Amino acid sequence: MKPTVIYLLGTDGAGKTTLATRLARELEAQGWDYLYCQAMPRLVWPFRWLAGRIFLKRADQFKDYDTYRERKRAASGRRRWLTRLYAWIWYVDFLLQAWPKLWRARWRGRHLLIDRYYLDVVVNMGVLQDNDAAGMLADARALERWVPRATRHLFLDVSEETAFARKNDIQSVRYLRERKQRYLQLAEAYRFVSVDANQPADAVLADVRRILSSCT
Numbered sequence: 199m200k201p202t203v204i205y206l207l208g209t210d211g212a213g214k215t216t217l218a219t220r221l222a223r224e225l226e227a228q229g230w231d232y233l234y235c236q237a238m239p240r241l242v243w244p245f246r247w248l249a250g251r252i253f254l255k256r257a258d259q260f261k262d263y264d265t266y267r268e269r270k271r272a273a274s275g276r277r278r279w280l281t282r283l284y285a286w287i288w289y290v291d292f293l294l295q296a297w298p299k300l301w302r303a304r305w306r307g308r309h310l311l312i313d314r315y316y317l318d319v320v321v322n323m324g325v326l327q328d329n330d331a332a333g334m335l336a337d338a339r340a341l342e343r344w345v346p347r348a349t350r351h352l353f354l355d356v357s358e359e360t361a362f363a364r365k366n367d368i369q370s371v372r373y374l375r376e377r378k379q380r381y382l383q384l385a386e387a388y389r390f391v392s393v394d395a396n397q398p399a400d401a402v403l404a405d406v407r408r409i410l411s412s413c414t
Contacts, residue, residue: 202309203346204410207317207381208354209374211361212395213402217354218313220403221410225311231303236314237292245284263370274326285323289337292319293344300345312348316341317388321380331383338384351388352406353381354395 206214215234222232239246259267274281296316303310317338324334358374368374384390393405 201304201307202350203312203348204310205312205315205317205348205351206354207315207351207390208356208395209358209361209378209381210368211364211374212354212356213364213399214313214354216399217402217406218311220399221311221406224407225309225410228309230309230311231306233296233299233303233310233312234314235292235296235299235312235316237288237295237319239288239291240295241291242284242287245287259369259373260367263373267372270326271328274328278327281327285327285337288319288323289341292316293341296345304346310346315348316345317351317381317384321377321384324380325376329380331387334380334384335387348388350409351390352409353385353390353392354402355392356395360396 206218208214218232218234222230225232300310320334320338320341323329323337327333329337358371358378361374362368362371381390385392391409393402393409395402397405
């Protein structure tokens, strides 16, 4: 039987990692692997450093996200080809870091529960490039040539205000809002199953358990 791939996605503060680690402990004995696939900036680090000093003029996204955002959008708009190159370096960075985890788990024939997978990167790059749904889908389809597609996409749907209040390392409510809008643009193409993540963690976990029991 082909392994099931469940992808948890949503904005920062939605509770993805907390939920995934709790689920992983329950599912391990049933043949599941939990993968945290966030790519840390390695290949793109020099570009980020240069951009921060040349184009963003050291704007601090945590202290003044609106100024940071406007400078970033202005720089991206003037240099579309450079922004596109940066995005694809990010994608390659992600693939190089995710591949070993993904293929090791697939080789073992285990089911996968994945957090911080490729659509999260596509959404972030969509904000940077001001991509519409078609542009993000084109990037996602290109990445899917190299990584396994999910069997089910579980979208933890939380209000931006609730998510912002949960964590102290999120730039602003606006940061969350522009990313959530792009997740929702992808929802139909990937048939997101929406989970109310405004609920307490135990209630979210119970909802996800019910969804998993219906697709495995």
